[in-house]
Amino acid sequence: MKLNDNLRTILGAPYPFDVVDANKKAAAAKFGADHILDFGIGDPTDPTPRVVREAVKCAVDARAASGYPASIGHEGFRRAVCGYLKTRFGVSVEPDELVGSYSAKFITSHIPLCLATPGAGDVVICENPGYPPYADGATLAGAEVWYLNLLQENNYKPDLSQVPDEVWRRAVCLFLNSPHSPTGITYGEEVYAPAIRMCAKHDVLLVSDEAYSELYFGKPPRTAFEYAGGEDCVVVVNSLSKRSMMTGYAVGFAASHNAEFIKAFATLLRKSTQGVATFIQDGAVAAWGDEAHTAEMRSEYAKRKAALVKALRGIGCDVVDSTGTFFLWVKAPAGQHAEVFAEKLLMEKGINCVPAKLVSKTFGGVNPGEGYLRFSLTAPLWAMEEAARRLAG
Numbered sequence: 001m002k003l004n005d006n007l008r009t010i011l012g013a014p015y016p017f018d019v020v021d022a023n024k025k026a027a028a029a030k031f032g033a034d035h036i037l038d039f040g041i042g043d044p045t046d047p048t049p050r051v052v053r054e055a056v057k058c059a060v061d062a063r064a065a066s067g068y069p070a071s072i073g074h075e076g077f078r079r080a081v082c083g084y085l086k087t088r089f090g091v092s093v094e095p096d097e098l099v100g101s102y103s104a105k106f107i108t109s110h111i112p113l114c115l116a117t118p119g120a121g122d123v124v125i126c127e128n129p130g131y132p133p134y135a136d137g138a139t140l141a142g143a144e145v146w147y148l149n150l151l152q153e154n155n156y157k158p159d160l161s162q163v164p165d166e167v168w169r170r171a172v173c174l175f176l177n178s179p180h181s182p183t184g185i186t187y188g189e190e191v192y193a194p195a196i197r198m199c200a201k202h203d204v205l206l207v208s209d210e211a212y213s214e215l216y217f218g219k220p221p222r223t224a225f226e227y228a229g230g231e232d233c234v235v236v237v238n239s240l241s242k243r244s245m246m247t248g249y250a251v252g253f254a255a256s257h258n259a260e261f262i263k264a265f266a267t268l269l270r271k272s273t274q275g276v277a278t279f280i281q282d283g284a285v286a287a288w289g290d291e292a293h294t295a296e297m298r299s300e301y302a303k304r305k306a307a308l309v310k311a312l313r314g315i316g317c318d319v320v321d322s323t324g325t326f327f328l329w330v331k332a333p334a335g336q337h338a339e340v341f342a343e344k345l346l347m348e349k350g351i352n353c354v355p356a357k358l359v360s361k362t363f364g365g366v367n368p369g370e371g372y373l374r375f376s377l378t379a380p381l382w383a384m385e386e387a388a389r390r391l392a393g
């Protein structure tokens with residue numbers, strides 16, 4: 001069969017979670033699946049807030065004749081996002097400056113398609129480790145990927161001075177994710193100001209993935225819109241997956257004051273997809289308008305984080321002090337090989353996590369995940385407490 005060469009590149013890469021799943025199966029055969037405490041994949045297990053579910057139920061009846069949904073989100077949806085951006089960050093965005101669509105995964109993976117021209121030598125700059133759909137989207141769009149390694153010596157923040165001028169000149173976009181998954185680090189002016197300066201200078205879009213903006217510990221993170229100079233180059237992407245435990249609803253947005261980008265992205269979506277189901281958009285309106293549930297969610301994650309951090313530090317792991325997201329970036333104890341340590345945790349204690357090398361790339365001869373483990377906080381609190389008991393025993 002003839003296949004798109006860019007897709008062939010992606011097909012050829014191993015799927016990291018195949019290894020994790022195979023290890024988990026082996027542990028399940030030893031202990032029984034119920035014994036495994038799973039801190040591997042990050043899929044929230046908490047129910048979607050009642051206020052959202054009720055809105056969706058009402059919408060299903062109110063919209064008895066379904067009709068095609070508005071492909072970039074209906075007016076009410078887009079106004080609700082503007083309301084959220086105003087209330088939460090104090091920034092003004094007009095409804096025609098944003099595009100509602102499927103999840104942040106869908107949006108971020110499609111942005112390179114909007115910007116890159118196959119064969120033109122275009123580059124997409126991504127963090128490493130980072131959310132894989134940015135690089136996969138770039139590869140599918142025929143662009144080259146240039147990685148910014150996130151290293152301890154830079155407090156796990158991207159060091160933009162590492163990007164050669166030649167790469168900036170060919171770049172079409174830079175993806176930044178804050179709070180960052182999976183390091184848990186939040187960026188401020190020290191990252192966004194130089195990023196905006198370089199992107200504005202080289203006519204590059206700065207795509208700020210803020211999917212974890214409401215899942216923070218301590219000070220609320222700012223949005224890229226709050227920093228000066230980004231009017232033409234900043235695109236903010238966010239979704240309700242983490243904020244409102246709505247992964248299965250798959251609904252989010254891309255917003256920008258750059259009218260050319262919004263028009264191009266809206267056209268790409270109109271030409272290739274239907275909009276998010278209207279009753280889900282209606283549920284999203286309820287979610288964007290409610291902050292009470294996000295406070296509850298943060299308080300729950302803070303408890304889980306505290307319990308797991310204490311347990312891991314208790315066995316000599318150096319846990320990066322995360323300020324957001326539901327991941328912990330954890331160094332294996334001194335002298336222990338991270339992958340061997342992860343296997344021991346699983347096969348001896350029934351505790352599953354992800355060797356971080358599997359979720360980061362080797363770039364410039366360095367794999368920033370080497371020596372680290374990734375733990376997800378999406379399991380219920382009792383699982384962290386049980387992990388603490390097993391680790392102490």
Ligand SMILES: Cc1ncc(COP(=O)(O)O)c(C=O)c1O
Pocket residue numbers: 042102103104105106131177181209211238239240241242247250251252
């Ligand atoms: C950085 C980042 N962005 C986006 C997403 C996914 O968001 P959505 O569910 O809206 O696709 C994830 C989920 O794992 C993520 O880690």
